[in-house]
Every structure is written in structure tokens, then in C-alpha cells.
Amino acid sequence: MAESPYDLARRLADQAEAVCRHYLSSGRREGRYWLVGDARNTPGRSLYVRLKDTPKAPAGKWTDAATGEHGDLLDVIRESCGLFEFKDVADEARAFLCTPPEPRPTATRQTPVPHGSPDAARRLFGMSKPIAGTLAALYLHKRGITDLRGTGNLRFHLRCYYRPDEHSPTETWPAMIAAVTDFGGKITGAHRTWLDPRRLDKAPLDTPRRAMGDLLGNAVRFGAGGEVMAAGEGIETVLSARQVLPCMPMLAALSAAHLAAVLFPDTLRRLYILRDDDPAGTSARDSLVARASAAGIEAIVISPQCGDFNEDLRTLGLDALRSQIRIQVSSQDVSRFMALAP
Structure with missing residues (x-):
């Protein structure tokens, strides 16, 4: 049986803070709430998302005190990613739920994962942000690709590592990140397109596109x-x-x-x-x-x-x-x- 919108919203609510950190990154946590300007991730404090269940409302529910708008985390994904169709919202939500939770600020280091492995790909995708409003969307727009509905498998990373070869120092460039998945939607790899923010084009690198993880048979x-x-x-x-x-x-x-x-x-x-x-x-x-x-x-x-x-x-x-x-x-x-x- 297909997962209902209620069940999908409930699963997102179980990770409410991780969802907010990812899709409402312009805001911040204060007590039991996440505060931000609006559901489109504008900086501010008028919209508040409940991070824990309360007698008044369950986790994941939000209200915009400035406009009176309210909703759940599926609405947050729709507005922050600029999506129109529920199917695209659901695809983006499921893609998020398939990735490891984004790391919270902490003094401890993450456990290393093998370079170029599926685990590394999942971690990279999980650390990236939705493509809407980013340099990656501007890059695609310049190439004539303006309709980005149903592109939840594309994200943006501001400082993605690039190393020309094993003898060269590591550089960081903005990059469009694409999730490579199997039939079940599990992320098996990632594709990176490094970008030049000045020219809205691929970065001036020898290999501005690279893939990692398990690719054969997946896409x-x-x-x-x-x-x-x-x-x-x-x-x-x-x-x-x-x-x-x-x-x-x-x-x-x-x-x-x-x-x-x-x-x-x-x-x-x-x-x-x-x-x-x-x-x-x-x-x-x-x-x-x-x-x-x-x-x-x-x-x-x-x-x-x-x-x-x-x-x-x-x-x-x-x-x-x-x-x-x-x-x-x-x-x-x-x-x-x-x-x-x-």
C-alpha cells in the first residue's frame, strides 16, 4: 500500500529538527521550536515549528505569526524547494528520509567512511541543501533548464571537496550534487558537478564532473x-x-x-x-x-x-x-x- 501523506508527515515529524536544519537553514532552534522568517526559508523569526509533541500540537506543525499560515513539514518541503505537485514533494521527502540525519553541531568528529563509497555518497547528499534558489539552479537556468519540478534528487553543496590527483592539495568549489539510486530509492552513489559562481558555468577544472559509489545498474x-x-x-x-x-x-x-x-x-x-x-x-x-x-x-x-x-x-x-x-x-x-x- 502506498504511504499516505499523514504517514509521510509523521515520519518527517520524528526528525523535525533535522528537517528544519536542512530545509529551513536560515533559522535556528530556540527551546522547543525552530524559528525562521517563513516556509520559503527567509531569514527572520515569525514562523515557528514545533520540534517536540506538545498538548497543543504534535511535532512538525508550524505557524507563521505574521500571516496566519500554518501547516506541516511536507508544506515546508514544498515551499522551500519551490515544488508544485504533491508527487514531487513526496519524492523529495522520501529522498531526505533515505539519507543519514544531517550532523548537528558538535565537538566530536564523524566516524570516517571509505572515500568514494556509497556511505560517503549518502553523507555528501545529506550535507547538501535543496537546489531551489541556489547557484546550481542558476547554472541550470543558464543552460535553458528552468522547470525543476520533480528534481528532489538534485541538491547543492557550497564547499564540495575537489582534488585533481593524489599528489595535489584539496580544493573546495560549489557543486551540484545528484543522488544515484536503485529501484527502491536507496542512494548508492552521487554525482558532482563543480561550478564557477562568477560565470554560472562548470568550474575551470580538468574534470568538473565526477561520480562516486555504486553506479552500475543504478541512475x-x-x-x-x-x-x-x-x-x-x-x-x-x-x-x-x-x-x-x-x-x-x-x-x-x-x-x-x-x-x-x-x-x-x-x-x-x-x-x-x-x-x-x-x-x-x-x-x-x-x-x-x-x-x-x-x-x-x-x-x-x-x-x-x-x-x-x-x-x-x-x-x-x-x-x-x-x-x-x-x-x-x-x-x-x-x-x-x-x-x-x-
């Missing part, structure tokens, strides 16, 4: 897989296609080799392959089509006009991308998944 997922799903290599390629197909579940496998080896959910009946127009992309496409056909899954390849779909979006524009994808999508999926031009 950065946007939406829960069902009978229809799309799969591509890069995060920005997939997010570009989602500007046109916002309701279609998609995954980013992070490389051509991992795309060729992506696992299929048992429910999958039709797979859209978002290919990159290069030799590696062609090889991944051929392997994936063969594997899907052998599993009885209809495979439909969607091809870009330029090198990849983000290049199409930035070069040709959203309307052109919408037109070219529409003629490649099965007619029965157009009305079901596609966002048509106003």
Missing part, C-alpha cells in the same frame, strides 16, 4: 518508473528532455557505458532512449535497443539535431526542441507526458 532518477520511461547519459541531457516531457519518468545513467547496462523495472513496456550523437552514444543506443528487445520492451530512439539535447535546447530553443521530440514520441504518449506550447 539519477526523475520520477518513479512505470510502463513508460526515458533513459539518457547525462543529467543535463535528461533535464533538457524533461522541459518538453515533464511528466515522463526519466533517468540519467551518467555515461554511455552505464546507459548500455541500465536495468529495466519489471513494469517497463516502452523505453525511450535519449541518445547522444557521438560514437559512444551510438554504441550505447545499439546495446540498449538489443537488450530491450530481448526483454520484450519496445525501444524508441529519440535523436538530437546537434550533439545532445541540451545543445539543442540552448542553440535551437525550447519550441524547436518540443517540435523535434514530438514527432519522435509515440502518439499515445504525446498527450500523456508532453507539455505543449501555450
Whole structure:
């Protein structure tokens, strides 16, 4: 049975302070309450969240004394992340609940975890903040990716470690953090895109993108897989296609080799392959089509006009991308998944 909104809110309430520290980071704890300006994480003191059950209200309930608004921690996630659909709010909440609790300020050190391990990936994701309003969102916006609904698997870290090689000193750069998950939503890895805040572009590093953890068969997922799903290599390629197909579940496998080896959910009946127009992309496409056909899954390849779909979006524009994808999508999926031009 699907988890009810009440049960999800109750689970968040059990970690009320951790939720507040993560989503309402502009505030602070005072006694039994978390104080902040509003549910969108504005600095201030007018909104208060109950951190413990009281005779008047359970933990997780909040009231904004300035506006009279009130709600629970699902509302906090919705407002602070700028989400619209409850499914996206629920996905973000479940992603948070799957990660280790964020560390509270303490004089003791955390127990070390192996570098590059799934545990390290989960810790990094848990230490990051929702993407809404961050440098990562501005970076994506500059690349034409403005609709960030359903992107709870993306977060932002202000000072993410980067080390060119084992002989070089460690640097820190802002980074977009993507959670790599299995079918059950468990975080198995993380992908980092280091950013240059001055240019709103990737940081000037030799390898501004790196992945860690267990990647094979897993992916950065946007939406829960069902009978229809799309799969591509890069995060920005997939997010570009989602500007046109916002309701279609998609995954980013992070490389051509991992795309060729992506696992299929048992429910999958039709797979859209978002290919990159290069030799590696062609090889991944051929392997994936063969594997899907052998599993009885209809495979439909969607091809870009330029090198990849983000290049199409930035070069040709959203309307052109919408037109070219529409003629490649099965007619029965157009009305079901596609966002048509106003």
C-alpha cells in the first residue's frame, strides 16, 4: 500500500529538527521550536515549528505569526524547494528520509567512511541543501533548464571537496550534487558537478564532473518508473528532455557505458532512449535497443539535431526542441507526458 501523506508527515515529524536544519537553514532552534522568517526559508523569526509533541500540537506543525499560515513539514518541503505537485514533494521527502540525519553541531568528529563509497555518497547528499534558489539552479537556468519540478534528487553543496590527483592539495568549489539510486530509492552513489559562481558555468577544472559509489545498474532518477520511461547519459541531457516531457519518468545513467547496462523495472513496456550523437552514444543506443528487445520492451530512439539535447535546447530553443521530440514520441504518449506550447 502506498504511504499516505499523514504517514509521510509523521515520519518527517520524528526528525523535525533535522528537517528544519536542512530545509529551513536560515533559522535556528530556540527551546522547543525552530524559528525562521517563513516556509520559503527567509531569514527572520515569525514562523515557528514545533520540534517536540506538545498538548497543543504534535511535532512538525508550524505557524507563521505574521500571516496566519500554518501547516506541516511536507508544506515546508514544498515551499522551500519551490515544488508544485504533491508527487514531487513526496519524492523529495522520501529522498531526505533515505539519507543519514544531517550532523548537528558538535565537538566530536564523524566516524570516517571509505572515500568514494556509497556511505560517503549518502553523507555528501545529506550535507547538501535543496537546489531551489541556489547557484546550481542558476547554472541550470543558464543552460535553458528552468522547470525543476520533480528534481528532489538534485541538491547543492557550497564547499564540495575537489582534488585533481593524489599528489595535489584539496580544493573546495560549489557543486551540484545528484543522488544515484536503485529501484527502491536507496542512494548508492552521487554525482558532482563543480561550478564557477562568477560565470554560472562548470568550474575551470580538468574534470568538473565526477561520480562516486555504486553506479552500475543504478541512475539519477526523475520520477518513479512505470510502463513508460526515458533513459539518457547525462543529467543535463535528461533535464533538457524533461522541459518538453515533464511528466515522463526519466533517468540519467551518467555515461554511455552505464546507459548500455541500465536495468529495466519489471513494469517497463516502452523505453525511450535519449541518445547522444557521438560514437559512444551510438554504441550505447545499439546495446540498449538489443537488450530491450530481448526483454520484450519496445525501444524508441529519440535523436538530437546537434550533439545532445541540451545543445539543442540552448542553440535551437525550447519550441524547436518540443517540435523535434514530438514527432519522435509515440502518439499515445504525446498527450500523456508532453507539455505543449501555450
